[in-house]
Amino acid sequence: MIKVTTYIFALILMTACAKTPQVEIPALIPIPVTLDAGDGSFELNSRTKIVINVDDPAQVKLAGYLNNELLSVLGYDLDVVGQVGKNTISLEAPSQESAQFSELSFQKNPESYQLDVEDLKIRVAATSSEGLFRGIQTLMQLIPLENNEKADKVLLPALHIEDYPRFAWRGLMLDVSRHFFTVEEVKSYIDQMAKYKFNIFHWHLTDDQGWRVEIKSLPKLTEVGAWRVPRTGQWWTYDPPAENEKATNGGYYTHEQIREVVQYAADRYIQVLPEIDVPGHSLSMIAAYPHLSSTELPYKVNPGSKFYTIEDNALNPAKEEVYEVMDKVFTEIAELFPFEYIHVGGDECYKGFWTKDKLCQDLMKKEGMSHVNELQSYFIKRMEKILQSKGKKLIGWDEILEGGLAPEANVMSWRGMKGGIKAAEMGHKVVMTPTTHCYLDLYQGDPQVEPDTYSMLRLRDVYRFEPVPEGIDEELILGGQGNLWTESVYTLGHAQYMTWPRGFALAEVLWSEKDDQDWEEFVGRMEEHFDRLDAVYVNYAVSVFDPIVGLKAQGTGLKAQEGSRLRAQVVMETELVGLDIFYSFDDSYPDEHYPVYTEPVLVPLGATVLRVVTYRDGKQMGKQMRLELSKLTF
Ligand code: ACM
Secondary structure, eight states: OHHHHHHHHHHHHHHHHOOOOOOOOOOOSSOOSEEEEEEEEEEEETTOEEEOOTTOHHHHHHHHHHHHHHHHHHOOOOEEESSOOSSEEEEEOOOTTSOHHHHHHHHHOTTOEEEEEOSSEEEEEOSSHHHHHHHHHHHHHHSOOTTGGGOSEEEEEEEEEEEOOSOSEEEEEEEOSSSOOOHHHHHHHHHHHHHTTOOEEEEEOEETTEEOBOOTTOTHHHHTTTEEOOOOSSTBBSOOOOTTOOOOEEOOBOHHHHHHHHHHHHTTTOEEEEEEEESSSOHHHHHHOGGGBSSOOOOOOOOSBOOTTTSOOSBOTTOHHHHHHHHHHHHHHHHHOOSSEEEEEOOSOOOHHHHTOHHHHHHHHHHTOOSHHHHHHHHHHHHHHHHHHTTOEEEEEGGGGTTOOOTTOEEEEOSSSHHHHHHHHTTOOEEEOOHHHHBTTSBSSOGGGSOSOSSBOOHHHHHTOOSSOTTSOGGGEEEEEEEEOOTTOOSHHHHHHHHTTHHHHHHHHHHSOGGGOOHHHHHHHHHHHHHHHHHTTOOOOOGGGSEEEEEEOSSSSTTTSTTGGGGSEEEEEESSTTOEEEEESSSSOOOTTSOBOOSOEEOOTTOOEEEEEEEETTEEOSOOEEEEGGGOOO
């Protein structure tokens, strides 16, 4: 008897003292503001319960979201209850005794959250459901990936996180005009954004190549404007539509579908910013309603052939009927999109036809304008009035500064940071999205082995992005965003390839503290997140593993000579440390048995091609790259 009692006592003691196993903290992107590792781990299994305030509809939704995510990753369908106990994940308000930091950050930032993982329970705490949602994303990243389908339990590391974003505007833009993306594809894009704590989906809905949103009062916008002739190949080289060729490529979203996407995004605490790009980039609208342009000619929607300066793609700012049409468009847009901002484009407006138009010239005289840029400014100011009448704020590309900025306008700075700086100096709010750091349509590796586009933006340059220029009031910089223009992007898989991992870099730049941003450490975490993308069948680029290859003149005078590339030195480097580069000049496929690059190599006589590949610890990391020496640059 005594023996049994002693045994039971010993067992109780052992259980009380037993530590749950220590497990490694998985990589988190974006890196949280504070993370304190704890002892032990939480065992998540199919008996774990989600605890919420069951009277709060937002929390009921959050529990549904969390449960869905857990179901898809682990196959568990957890009970949702109202009472905290053992083996629970609870969504709560932050506790009073938490650090001083929290109180401040919670006040300042509705997206702040705390996450506690302990032996017996997990707690996500925030003052808003938005904060809880961001915390749930971090929690999901703590779930290990290995063998999840078969696991009857997974261990999450004990830790305490307090976290909040650096910027309130963390966006990605998707252009659905140049190539149309279905509702399901758009939702999938938004879903992935949510996982990395983006909170603005900028939907570029109209452009010269297609009008994508139903406007019930102007049915031709989609009957005509949503369709162009099909073309495949290199953008800007396509044949224009033939005489009787059918416009079969395109599509548009009905009001119902727009509402569905907006709700889908709202459930992920993402605001949808609609863009109606005017007065330029408006050929699809003009194809539907030719009287809105200066020439009034019957153009077709452009399939991606050269047309600038030949066809008139700008609304005529001197016509009153243009403003009547704009009012109709923005009435419906304002009803469809609850976000306080509407984007009116304003970029790259070709004004050549305005200079020849009598109405425009008369208006300029009447208003005392000396430059056509002032006509655009006049137009944008009237857009602002229209939007204000619908309770909305205007945002536009930085060209809206030209000719004078509208009084309350917000500026999206894309041609570098200077437009944003100028706007901020005048006290306007700014979103920074310079081509130099944020254009996701650009190459992310050597053009010879990347999908066709026109300029370069490597991952490390995205990670170097600093949205607040020196000397500018941080309060005026709302944040930043990545822009994916889709002239050369035909499919969702390609859109994903262009977005990730550069989207990881932007997510971290826009969320995490500047001092916590560390390139080498980031790329290590990035690799773990490639596995997460694999697990959900989302595409991404591994171009960051490829070498950067250039040429160096050998000796003096050679560079200038005809054919100098063929007697130059090849210079190679990598964006990441720890990669070995193997190469061949004989057009055979290099691997670890080939020469390893250590210093500039003289191009052998007769060689016209360089093949390179990178390895790390015996594993091929980069692509097999076949580079024509004649296309490399000094
Ligand atoms: C732009 O890239 N045209 C805003």
